[in-house]
Amino acid sequence: MDKIILYGNGSAARVAYYNFQYxxxxxxxxxxxxxQYLKEQxxxxxxxxxxxxxxxVFPADxxxxxxxxxxxxxxxxxxxxxxxxxxxxxxxxxxxxxxxVIGEDVEIGEHCSIGxxxxxxxxxxxxxxxxxxxxxxVGHDSIIEDHCYISDCVTIAGSVKVEPYCFLGIxxxxxxxxxxxxxxxxxxxxxxxxxxxxxEVYLGKPADLLTITxxxxxxx
Numbered sequence: 001m002d003k004i005i006l007y008g009n010g011s012a013a014r015v016a017y018y019n020f021q022y023x024x025x026x027x028x029x030x031x032x033x034x035x036q037y038l039k040e041q042x043x044x045x046x047x048x049x050x051x052x053x054x055x056x057v058f059p060a061d062x063x064x065x066x067x068x069x070x071x072x073x074x075x076x077x078x079x080x081x082x083x084x085x086x087x088x089x090x091x092x093x094x095x096x097x098x099x100x101v102i103g104e105d106v107e108i109g110e111h112c113s114i115g116x117x118x119x120x121x122x123x124x125x126x127x128x129x130x131x132x133x134x135x136x137x138v139g140h141d142s143i144i145e146d147h148c149y150i151s152d153c154v155t156i157a158g159s160v161k162v163e164p165y166c167f168l169g170i171x172x173x174x175x176x177x178x179x180x181x182x183x184x185x186x187x188x189x190x191x192x193x194x195x196x197x198x199x200e201v202y203l204g205k206p207a208d209l210l211t212i213t214x215x216x217x218x219x220x
Contacts, residue, residue, distance in 0.1 A: 002025065002026050002027070002064060002093075003026070003027050003028075003029040003062065003063050003064070004020065004026045004027070004028060004029065004063060004064040004065060004066055004093055005028075005029060005030050005031065005032055005054060005058050005063050005064070005065045005066075005090075006020070006028055006030075006031050006032070006065075006066055006068045007031070007032050007033065007051065007065060007066070007067045007068060007069065007081050007085065008031065008033060008067070008068035008069045009031055009033045009037065009038075009039060009040070009043055009048055010069070010070075012068045012069050012070045013031060013043070013068040013069070014043075014044075015068075016066060016068035016095065016113075017043075017044055017068075019095050019097070019113075020066070020095060023095075023097055023098050023099075023116075024095060026064070026093060028044075028046065029046065029058065029063060030046045030047045030048065030049060030057070030058060031043050031046060031047070031048040031049070032048065032049050032050070032051045032054040032058075032065075033048060033050070033051060034050070034051050034052075035050040035051070035052065038050055051081075051084075054088075055088050055089075060088055060089035060090045060091075061089070063090070064090060064091040064092070064093040065085045065090040065091070065092055065093070066092065066093050066095065066111065066113075067081045067082050067085065067092070067111065067129070069081065070149070071131075071149040071167045074165055074167060074183055074185065075129075075147045075148065075149050075165045075166075075167065076147075076165070078129060078131075078147065078149075079129060079146075079147040079165070082111055082128070082129045082147075092110050092111035092128075092129075093111065094108065094110070094111065094112045094113065094114075095112075095113045095114070096108070096112070096113075096114045097114060097115055097116040097117075097118070097134075098116075099116035099117050100114045100115065100116060100117070100118045100119070100120070101118070101119045101120065102114070102120045103119075103120055103121045103122035103123070103124065103140075104122045104123075105122050105123050106120050106122065106123070106124045106125075106126070107124070107125045107126065108126045109126055109127045109128035109129070109130065109146070110128045110129070111128055111129045112126055112128070112129070112130045112131070112132070113130075113131045113132065114132045115132060115133045115134035115135070115136070115152065116134045116135075117134055117135045118132055118133070118134060118135060118136045118137070118138075119136075119137050119138070120132075120138045121137075121138060121139050121140040121141075121142075121158070122140055123140050123141045124138050124139075124140065124141070124142050124143070124144075125142075125143045125144070126138075126144045127143075127144060127145045127146035127147075127148070127164070128146045128147070129146055129147045130144050130146065130147070130148050130149075130150070131148070131149045131150060132144075132150040132154075133150060133151045133152035133153070133154070133170075134152045134153070135152055135153045136150055136151075136152065136153060136154040136155070136156075137154070137155045137156065138150075138156045139156055139157045139158035139159070139160065139176065140158045140159070141158055141159045142156055142157075142158060142159060142160040142161070142162070143160070143161045143162065144156075144162045145161075145162060145163050145164045146164045146165075147164050147165050148162055148164065148165065148166045148167070148168075149166075149167045149168070150162075150168045151167075151168055151169050151170040151171075151172070151188075152170050152171075153170050153171045154168045154169075154170070154171065154172050154173070154174075155171075155172075155173040155174070156168075156173075156174045157173075157174060157175055157176035157177075157178075158176045158177070159176055159177045160174050160175075160176065160177065160178050160179075160180070161178075161179045161180065162174070162180045163179070163180060163181050163182040163183075163184075163198075164182050164183070165182055165183040166180050166182070166183065166184050166185070166186070167184075167185045167186065168180075168186045169185075169186055169187045169188035169189070169190065169204070170188045170189070171188060171189045171204075172186045172187065172188065172189060172190045172191070172192070172204065173190075173191045173192070174186070174192045175191075175192060175193045175194075178192055178193070178194060178195055178196075179195040179196070180192065180195075180196050181195070181196045181197050181198045181199075181200065182198045182199070183198055183199045184196050184197075184198070184199065184200050184201070184202070185200075185201045185202070186202045187201070187202055187203040187204050188204050189204030189205070190202045190203060190204035191204070
């Protein structure tokens with residue numbers, strides 16, 4: 001089994017550990033994190049080392065790496081650590097769930113994660129350092145560029161272009177042939193029907209709070 005190091009010690013790293021240990025051919029050998037965030041010396045019984053020392057403890061010619069952090073700073077933190085790890089000579093590994101359905105002629109870049117029950121239709125292009133959560137859908141001929149974060153249960157229709165550093169919240173939907181411009185944030189449940197401009201933020205409509213209580217609902 002190929003051995004890898006996970007960057008991170010939060011919830012994203014814990015989920016990544018589970019995914020790699022139980023649904024991949026990789027073996028997690030340890031964790032690394034910036035010195036100021038080093039809270040414990042071990043996680044899941046494995047060593048946690050400062051990032052500025054990781055290359056001495058886990059040499060890049062023997063270990064791969066996966067950056068297991070979320071969308072902090074509209075994906076800027078994950079992108080920066082991705083580049084730093086690459087500069088240190090690490091091979092940045094993908095996680096593709098055995099429960100994902102990947103169509104024919106799909107291009108997937110370096111350091112991507114595709115969750116369980118996600119469907120990627122044929123002729124899709126996915127760049128480097130892209131996270132796609134569980135139960136999502138990516139339609140045919142769509143392009144997802146570098147450093148994007150696609151949450152769980154997101155629907156991206158056909159021929160969509162998602163530019164770098166975009167974030168799509170849970171259950172958001174992008175209509176076919178839409179261009180989502182660089183660094184846009186699409187909130188949970190939001191529906192995007194037309195092209196966007198760079199760095200725009202979209203929020204879904206919250207549920208309406210009724211004036212009655214649940215015990216006042218009519219009996220069916």
